[in-house]
Amino acid sequence: MGARLNGFTRPARAAFVWRVRASRRWIEARGDGIVLAAPVIRLGPGVLEAVRRHARREYPRECCGALVGRAAARAGGERLVVRALPLENAEREAPARGYLIPAAVVRRAERDAALEGLELVGFYHSHPGGGAEPSGVDREKAWPWYNYLIVAVGDGEPGDVRVWRLAEDRSRFDAVAIVVEDEERAPRIHGAKRGRSRR
Amino acid sequence: MSGLPAVVVRIPAPLRAYVGGAGEVEVRGATVGAALQDLTARFPRLRRHLYGEDGRLRSFVNIYLNEEDVRHLGGESAAIRPGDALTIVPSIAGGAEVATGEGVTAGPPGLTNEEVARYARHLVLPEVGLEGQRKLKAAKVLLVGAGGLGSPAALYLAAAGVGTLGLVDFDAVDTSNLHRQVLYGVSDVGRPKLEAASARIRDVNPNVEVVPHAVRLTSENALEVLEPYDVVVDGTDNFPTRYLVNDACVLLGKPNVYGSIFRFEGQVSVFGVEGGPCYRCLFREPPPPGLVPSCAEGGVLGVLPGIIGSLQALETLKLILGQGQTLAGRLLLFDALTMRWRELRLRRNPACPVCGDEPTIRELIDYEAFCGVKREREEAGSMEEFDVTPTWVKERLESGEPLRLIDVRERDEWELVNLGAYGAELIPLSEFADRMGELDATQEMVVYCRSGKRSGRVVKQLREAGFTRVWNLRGGILGWAEELEPGMPRY
Numbered sequence: 001m002g003a004r005l006n007g008f009t010r011p012a013r014a015a016f017v018w019r020v021r022a023s024r025r026w027i028e029a030r031g032d033g034i035v036l037a038a039p040v041i042r043l044g045p046g047v048l049e050a051v052r053r054h055a056r057r058e059y060p061r062e063c064c065g066a067l068v069g070r071a072a073a074r075a076g077g078e079r080l081v082v083r084a085l086p087l088e089n090a091e092r093e094a095p096a097r098g099y100l101i102p103a104a105v106v107r108r109a110e111r112d113a114a115l116e117g118l119e120l121v122g123f124y125h126s127h128p129g130g131g132a133e134p135s136g137v138d139r140e141k142a143w144p145w146y147n148y149l150i151v152a153v154g155d156g157e158p159g160d161v162r163v164w165r166l167a168e169d170r171s172r173f174d175a176v177a178i179v180v181e182d183e184e185r186a187p188r189i190h191g192a193k194r195g196r197s198r199r
Numbered sequence: 200m201s202g203l204p205a206v207v208v209r210i211p212a213p214l215r216a217y218v219g220g221a222g223e224v225e226v227r228g229a230t231v232g233a234a235l236q237d238l239t240a241r242f243p244r245l246r247r248h249l250y251g252e253d254g255r256l257r258s259f260v261n262i263y264l265n266e267e268d269v270r271h272l273g274g275e276s277a278a279i280r281p282g283d284a285l286t287i288v289p290s291i292a293g294g295a296e297v298a299t300g301e302g303v304t305a306g307p308p309g310l311t312n313e314e315v316a317r318y319a320r321h322l323v324l325p326e327v328g329l330e331g332q333r334k335l336k337a338a339k340v341l342l343v344g345a346g347g348l349g350s351p352a353a354l355y356l357a358a359a360g361v362g363t364l365g366l367v368d369f370d371a372v373d374t375s376n377l378h379r380q381v382l383y384g385v386s387d388v389g390r391p392k393l394e395a396a397s398a399r400i401r402d403v404n405p406n407v408e409v410v411p412h413a414v415r416l417t418s419e420n421a422l423e424v425l426e427p428y429d430v431v432v433d434g435t436d437n438f439p440t441r442y443l444v445n446d447a448c449v450l451l452g453k454p455n456v457y458g459s460i461f462r463f464e465g466q467v468s469v470f471g472v473e474g475g476p477c478y479r480c481l482f483r484e485p486p487p488p489g490l491v492p493s494c495a496e497g498g499v500l501g502v503l504p505g506i507i508g509s510l511q512a513l514e515t516l517k518l519i520l521g522q523g524q525t526l527a528g529r530l531l532l533f534d535a536l537t538m539r540w541r542e543l544r545l546r547r548n549p550a551c552p553v554c555g556d557e558p559t560i561r562e563l564i565d566y567e568a569f570c571g572v573k574r575e576r577e578e579a580g581s582m583e584e585f586d587v588t589p590t591w592v593k594e595r596l597e598s599g600e601p602l603r604l605i606d607v608r609e610r611d612e613w614e615l616v617n618l619g620a621y622g623a624e625l626i627p628l629s630e631f632a633d634r635m636g637e638l639d640a641t642q643e644m645v646v647y648c649r650s651g652k653r654s655g656r657v658v659k660q661l662r663e664a665g666f667t668r669v670w671n672l673r674g675g676i677l678g679w680a681e682e683l684e685p686g687m688p689r690y
Binding site for chain 2: 040062064071091094097098099100101102103104105106107119120121123125134135137138141142143144145146148169170174175176177178179180181
């Protein structure tokens with residue numbers, strides 16, 4: 001019988017301590033104990049098209065709106081967007097270089113979404129003549145947790161789309177992976193697979 | 200504090216993580232400002248999101264007292280009555296202005312839906328994440344050799360999402376490969392390795408682009424083949440190619456993930472990294488040919504290449520991701536029998552002919568000559584004059600002519616398959632010197648081994664010792680099986 005400590009043999013205790021320390025390091029690495037959401041956002045059918053349409057319509061002004069959906073519906077903090085809700089750009093001075101969704105509008109949109117059992121999981125806006133990366137102003141005025149979808153619009157035609165989340169310390173934005181749930185594309189993939197296996 | 204009115208603060212979704220996930224928090228304070236101070240005192244991590252560096256509420260943070268924006272009620276000095284509710288309401292703003300990309304984690308190609316699902320366990324690791332996965336997708340890795348080491352390395356690198364995998368190999372799959380080269384199966388025997396490997400890798404991960412290089416790597420083509428890749432994984436089984444890969448990597452400035460195996464032992468390291476050593480710093484010159492047997496001669500335990508090749512794949516991922524400490528400057532030694540790992544410190548040799556301060560090798564050389572392989576082959580050629588064919592031997596034996604047949608392989612090889620039915624005797628090479636007395640120089644003798652290589656050396660030495668009637672069975676027992684008895688087991 002080896003030496004027993006709290007009912008463990010020495011090696012078992014060492015292995016247990018090692019596992020606990022590894023877990024603790026992992027929790028620390030996630031930053032201040034906040035659960036780090038896996039950076040994934042699912043865009044339901046038509047969401048991306050609606051955002052692009054809105055961006056094209058408002059060009060050369062910035063368009064903006066809310067992403068309505070469900071948060072934390074799945075493990076790992078994956079967010080789902082059911083629809084894009086176009087909102088008026090309340091930025092009066094320079095609507096080509098900025099956007100504003102006033103608190104009252106956010107509040108109303110939040111309540112409307114709640115009636116359907118949904119919530120606002122983020123917002124979108126366009127960068128006319130710019131890239132899909134957030135600007136310094138975007139970061140300065142950003143909230144944590146929300147997903148910020150940015151669509152680049154060059155020459156009136158919407159192009160690159162990226163989604164971003166503010167880092168815990170506000171120092172930067174982290175990219176969020178976009179999963180597009182497209183009704184039309186899924187059957188095409190299935191068709192291609194069937195075609196191959198027949199050969 | 201207990202005398203102050205209690206007020207409920209409704210927390211918006213983006214800030215709930217900072218108050219333990221609650222939608223509402225009860226605080227105390229006579230004014231809106233005091234209540235918010237109490238809130239941030241209790242939940243300090245809220246502070247940086249609500250207040251700017253100047254200590255004032257951020258412009259996009261809106262506070263409602265019951266249903267009214269406090270800006271219309273005198274701001275933070277607005278008084279609170281018991282039972283009031285405060286609501287934090289976000290307004291959302293930003294702009295394209297100065298879209299510098301500063302403070303942004305950007306990177307190479309994006310991921311498709313299928314890829315996000317496939318790499319989900321990678322994406323939750325902060326050390327990999329979306330950015331790391333995109334780096335892997337953009338990365339190009341060359342595997343030199345698609346054998347024992349290349350098999351696990353290729354499978355794991357493909358599974359992990361390395362975008363482009365180059366494979367250098369010109370062999371076909373042999374049955375004797377299957378005990379360790381897990382890229383291949385029975386149905387692949389006889390197929391070119393690259394063809395079978397490409398199909399298998401595509402099955403593991405169709406997002407990976409496989410680039411086959413069905414060539415023998417030479418001084419003429421090595422730089423061209425290696426040039427497009429970010430990392431080179433050395434899974435070669437011979438010294439000329441190993442020195443060639445090392446020198447080419449140093450000349451091109453590419454990391455070289457080295458692995459080698461023999462019987463029960465393996466080695467791993469990373470060469471060719473800025474400031475780190477190269478293979479020549481470790482082994483300046485190759486061993487004399489024939490001293491270190493190949494895996495075909497010495498054997499190798501089946502799982503061992505799986506361990507070493509997997510470590511090479513792991514080091515490759517770390518190099519691409521820029522995470523952790525690689526084996527650059529360290530040689531990892533593994534002994535499977537004792538199950539022990541050892542680590543040796545390696546230093547760059549300033550006098551190294553390739554990566555030293557004053558390199559003397561500035562272009563690729565003739566590596567077969569450097570490793571003495573050509574000389575050995577020429578010598579082997581000169582032995583052919585004492586070769587006899589299996590058919591000749593069999594006819595002589597069957598016609599009853601006196602001919603001694605001597606097997607110089609080791610005992611366990613004899614157990615596998617032998618020519619005992621033709622009267623062959625076993626004198627293993629390891630016992631040969633002691634048993635020379637059993638031989639008669641006047642007798643006619645044929646010596647054989649597995650492939651004719653070892654017995655060829657024996658015949659040469661016997662001839663030099665005055666045995667004028669000793670012959671070598673060309674192709675060894677393998678040649679015998681091929682020419683006369685296809686049903687015989689081969690190894």
